[in-house]
Amino acid sequence: MTTPEKNDASYELDRLLSGKSADLQDDEKEFVEELMRMAKSNPPDPHFVEDLSHRLRKNYPVSSSTRRSRRSLWFALAGAAAVILILLFGLPVMLPPVNPVAEAVTPTTAQTLVAAAPPTQPTELPSLPLLGPSSVKASANLSEQFPNASWTLQTELPKGPASASVYKIVSQPDLKVEDARKLADQFGMKGNIYANESPQPDFHKFTVIDGKSSLFVYGFNLSFTYRPDVFRVDNEHGVVLSFEKQAEKAVEFLKSKGFLKYKYKVEPGVLFSDQVRITQLLDGDAPLITSDLTNPDFTVTVGSDGAILEIRGQFPGIEKTGTYPIRSASDAWQALLNGKLSGRFGYQVAQLYPPPSGLSWRKLYTTGEKVDVISTPQKLIPADGSQPVVMMDDLVLEGNLPDIKTEGAELMHITGTMTSDTRLNVEKAEVVTAPIEGLGFTGLLHRTAGGFSITTMEGQTYEVANPPEGLPDNEPASISGQILSDGRVGWRTIYAGASVCSSFSASFIYADVSAGGGGGGGGGGGGGGEGDMCAAYSNLQGQIRTGGFDNLSPGDPLQNSNNPETPYKAGDKVEGIIGEINGNTLVKPNGTRIPQFSMSFYDAEGKLLWWADLQGEKLSGLENQLHMMVRVWGTYQVESKKPVIIMDRWERVDPSEKISIWQGKIEARSIDGRNAYILTTLDGQKYILKNSLQLPAQAFKHPPAAPDQVIVVEGVLLSEKIHDYPVIRDIIKDNSRQPGDLEIQSTKMFEIGPSEDVLDLISGQVKITGARLVYFSMQFGIGQLEADHPARILQPLWEFSGALEDGRLVSLYVQAVEEKYLK
Missing domain, CATH: 2.40.50.500 (NigD-like N-terminal OB domain)
Incomplete structure (x- = not known):
């Protein structure tokens, strides 16, 4: 069940950092930061990758990234551990800005393209990474990956183009106050900038407050959430505009603020009916798609009167690296069917639902009104070193205030009087130490003779104090507030209707290095445990599952993806070279189990020099030598541009060595x-x-x-x-x-392979009704990857899209660049 909050993951991060809602336990926060630190600081050698894989497997058996709309406080407190995984891999990975190009005429329809100046081309074309499994042995053709599916092509394949650009996602320096000020200036905000720093640079955040307007700018490469009026976004009860009108208003506003100076496409929102998504188009008007449809360049929420209620944005930092010859769509389709792709294809399955409209109410205060609430104040530290301010639920607190912590914010009982519609003069503030009977209430609303009540999932019924106009009868609802002295619920926010029962998740399925096998993947859930309250909205659980591009996933490839320099050339004899043994068991989709071994070679100081796969008939027994130092004899070869040693024999360097x-x-x-x-x-x-x-x-x-x-x-x-x-x-x-x-x-041969649910993800008759050239971004965790990681390279892909028999949407992606340019 989800609270129909429009902010999604970026706003959830703000609440977490501010201590407003999901207050994580100390050990959970330390675990998140420790993983993030390791991801940024450790070189991509086998030790680090295996270390990180063990940690993720130990704590989160499902290797995926799941993002959902924010639940009520009731569920946020109960699901703190899930928030960690959202933070680690599911947050919007926002990218630095592109250089401005010439602006075209303002679009008049929902899908008009804006012309962009062509970037310059490099004189040489570097090799590109394979977008398939990290091992040639891991290759699976389409029939192996989805053995229960049959494919029918029902569209004419494109005749061109013959070439396409390749891009790279570039990094940028850590977030600075100047970045926040520049963005605030674009939105016309003149308020103070407040800093919320973190030992982990990606968790840095700046907050800009200007009257009722707010801007949150995050260290995730300048991602942001902008609200022109923080109070209105949850008090919008008009009729939702048509998509065409929403698109017009969103584009008009963004262009008036100096955005959209590149090619783009506007599409309806995925989560809510009052949202539109704006996605960048690259070479040949090919869209930049992601593993999460809810996280485009811009998500804009538009009010019933055409006003902009909220903008979540990112600035794609994309740098062109060259123009490459590509295979034709026809060749890609045939290679996909006949299994001659060496595994270089990916897939995406989407279960979408008609996005609901959100019904929400937020308590508004007037000058002179008495306030009695339990909430979490937050101290904001100005970036310029001036006097801090204290805020709570977007209200500025003044008057009789105790010392408010900048970290580990505490729940407090606050009473006072409003001096304006945004300022509260505090008369009494006490830290809440005793358990609170209720701060969140989720259940069914019912109209009564005196107003409204809510019957919770636990079967308790509470009268709602001073219910707002327009509450629906017999509808699911989530209320944040507190139980008053007379037993009624004093509410601060109310979310009601279909959107309370909706959920959406996005996951990236990859080869899971775990004992017993099993792939990753996060399921779209929702509604579980809510009894009958969501019975009328059982079809509002959506999900997107992306997979196949194993070496774009967190923790893969098991070895450095760059081709190492070695002291050998193909055909050379290897005589007693010493290295460390690494290994795992590949489980093919048909159940075949294949041991895989490699060696890592170090200098005297322990620095990784190069690595090689081990092949041949003399590998028996290596499964008992994992991470031991071993001498090997054999012949050096190069396969698929990777170093390989065809081994003749091996021996332990020190038989007494043990782990x-x-x-x-x-x-x-x-x-x-x-x-x-x-x-x-x-x-x-x-x-x-x-x-x-x-x-x-x-x-x-x-x-x-x-x-x-x-x-x-x-x-x-x-x-x-x-x-x-x-x-x-x-x-x-x-x-x-x-x-x-x-x-x-570390002595175990962990298994790599798809789980049963991946094999059955696509089955039955699949009708392919569309074909186009696209670019794909993994998004999950890109900000933590080294500069030359394959996931930072945006390559052209042929997308073949259609639908399954049950209505789910499916896309197959084939790497388009010609074979000779791949490494």
Whole structure:
């Protein structure tokens, strides 16, 4: 069940950082920040990837990103752990602005294109990453991936183009106050800028307050939420405009503020009927689609009178890298059917519903009115160092105020008098220490002789004090407020109608490195546990599931995606070279299990130099040597532009070497002028973690665990010492395990493969009715990826779209760039 809030994930982040709603537990917040720090600071070597994969698998068995509209406080408090995963992978990953180009005439229809100046082309064309599984063995053709589906082409395939541009998503510096001021100026806001900094730069936020207008600007590459009137957005009860009129008003407003200086397309909203989505178009008017349809360049909410109620936006920081020859649509379709793609295809299945209109009411106060509420004040620190202000529910608090914490905001009982419609003079403010009987109420509204009541899911009935006009009878509702002294519910916000029962999720399915197999994927849920209150709206659970592009997913590829430089050329003999063994088991869609092994080669200091896949008939026994140092003999080859060693034989370097496990606390220290992590075990023994010696300086500002947090380390105790410290060649660092959980994980051959629900995701007769060239952005976690990660490259794809027998929409994506330009 969802509260029909129009803000979605970016506003949810604001509430979380401000301490307004979903107050996460300390260990959960630390876990989120620790994962984010590791994602930014650690190099993409096998140790880091496996470490992160273990953490995600341990804490969140479903490897996906789910975004839903914000639930009421009642459910936000109950589902704090789910919010962490939303923050980690599901938040809008917003991108830096493009350089302005010449502006065309204002569009007069909902889907008019704006001309853009062509960017310059580089003189050389670099190789592009494969958009398929990280291993050639993982390749699955269409019939293997979806064995229960049959395909019918019912559209004429495009004849061109013969070439298309390739782009790169570029990074930008950390968010600065100047960025927030520039954006505020575009919206005509003159208010103060307040800073909310975080040890994790991506969680930085600036807030601009100008009367009733608000602007939240986030460290996620300048994403923002703008509200011209914070009080009106939840008090809109008019008839929803037609899509054409909404599109006209949205485009007109954005262009008046200096936006939309690129090609674009306007489409109806996915979540609510009063929203429109605006998406950028790239080369040849090909749209930039994402793994989450609810997160385009702009989402604009339009009122019944044409006024703009809210804008959520991002600025695609896209840099052209070249124009490449591409295969024809016909060739791509035939290759898709006959399985000659080496797995280079993706898919997206969408279950959509007619977006409902939201019914909402927000308590408005008048000058002189007495106020008695329980809520969470927030101290805002001006970026210019001037006097802080305290706000609560978009009201400025003045008068008799206790010291308000900037972090860990507390629930308070506040009474006072309104001095204007936005300012409250506080007469009494007390921290709430006793349990509160009720702050959120979810159930069915009922008209009574005296007004309205709500019967909650627990079967309790409360009269609603001073109900607003227009409340619907016998409709689901979510109320935030408090129980008054007379037993009635004093409300602050009320959400009612179909949108309360709607839910929407977006997930990216990828090869899950987990014991027992199973792919990722998040399901669209909603309505669970609400009894009969949502019986009339059981069809309002939507979801989008995207998959197939395994090396665009968090944690993959298992090896660095760049082609490493090696000391060998094809055909050279490999004589006793020493490296570390890595391995996993690939489970094909038909159930075939294939062991896969690779070796990582390091210099004397422990820095990763290069890696190679291991092949041949002499691999038996390597499954018992994971992360051991091994000598190998064989022949060096290159397959699919990746290094391979055809192995003749192998032997352990040190038969006594073994993987052990320790528990303790980690701190960052300087040893002989080098940064290092020191592990102090529970019995007081200290060790240096060898792989930390290779980490960049910024990694030591945020160690992988809090100073007082116990962490599990798996690794090999070496014979060497540094400054009398014994040294551990660390393999896994895990702060998520329960006390006493000392089962070694790094010696297991984890399985990679699709789950049953992925195989059955597409089945029956599939009719393909559309074909076009598109660009695809994963979005989940892009802001945390290294600059050359494959997910940052926007390549042209042939999209073949249609519908399943049950009405779900399906798209198949085929990498369009010619084979010779792929690596």
